[in-house]
Structures are given as C-alpha cells and as structure tokens.
Amino acid sequence: MKKRVCVIDDDLELREVVTYALEEDGFEVWPFENPEAALESFRESGKCPGFFLLDYYMPKMNGIRFIKKLRSDFGDTLGKIPCALSTAIDETPEELPADVMELKKPMDLDHLLNLVRDNCL
Numbered sequence: 001m002k003k004r005v006c007v008i009d010d011d012l013e014l015r016e017v018v019t020y021a022l023e024e025d026g027f028e029v030w031p032f033e034n035p036e037a038a039l040e041s042f043r044e045s046g047k048c049p050g051f052f053l054l055d056y057y058m059p060k061m062n063g064i065r066f067i068k069k070l071r072s073d074f075g076d077t078l079g080k081i082p083c084a085l086s087t088a089i090d091e092t093p094e095e096l097p098a099d100v101m102e103l104k105k106p107m108d109l110d111h112l113l114n115l116v117r118d119n120c121l
Contacts, residue, residue, distance in 0.1 A: 006049040035066035050121035056087035
C-alpha cells in the first residue's frame with residue numbers, strides 16, 4: 001500500500017509540481033487548494049495521510065492555524081501526523097510548533113522527497 005501525503009497550497013502550479021514529484025516517487029497524494037477543503041475531506045472520509053506538506057500563507061487559514069486546528073479537532077489521529085510548512089519568507093510571524101519541519105521556497109525537490117521519505121508514516 002502506498003504511503004499518503006496531503007499537499008495543501010493555494011498555488012496551483014506549485015501544488016501540481018509537488019504532486020507529480022511525490023507520485024513519481026511512489027506516494028499517493030491528496031492535493032488541496034486550501035485548509036478548509038482538506039479538513040472537510042478528513043471529516044467526511046475519516047482517512048488519514050501519513051504526512052502533511054502545507055503552505056504558510058493562504059487566504060483564510062494559514063498553515064500554522066491549520067496545524068493547530070488539526071491537532072485540536074483530530075488530536076488522536078491526524079494530530080500526530082508529521083507536518084512540514086513551506087514558506088518563501090525568512091521568518092514566519094508566528095512561531096512554528098516545535099515538531100513542525102520548515103521548507104523554504106523555492107523548494108529543492110530532492111530535499112522535499114527525502115524529507116517525506118524519512119518522515120511519512
């Protein structure tokens with residue numbers, strides 16, 4: 001069974017490139033354009049990815065708020081899934097939770113793939 005990665009980014013081009021790279025590496029990818037759609041999907045399906053890759057800046061809910069919501073709403077299941085936050089800025093306005101990995105944009109796809117391989121449940 002393929003390991004599942006949830007990719008949440010409002011940038012369609014980036015989402016497609018990352019999805020393609022992960023699928024070529026053997027992962028099943030669940031791409032979402034925003035955190036709200038991802039949360040709705042998890043509530044409806046009850047399915048669990050093994051890794052989250054998400055953008056920091058998104059229109060309604062940023063990546064850190066998504067992680068906090070995920071952990072408060074799904075603590076025993078989705079709240080324990082490894083997360084990596086991608087951003088093009090040097091410092092996020094909010095402090096990253098200690099266990100959240102950070103990826104700088106533009107992303108090095110080899111680094112991304114290694115990070116996912118090493119951390120995906």
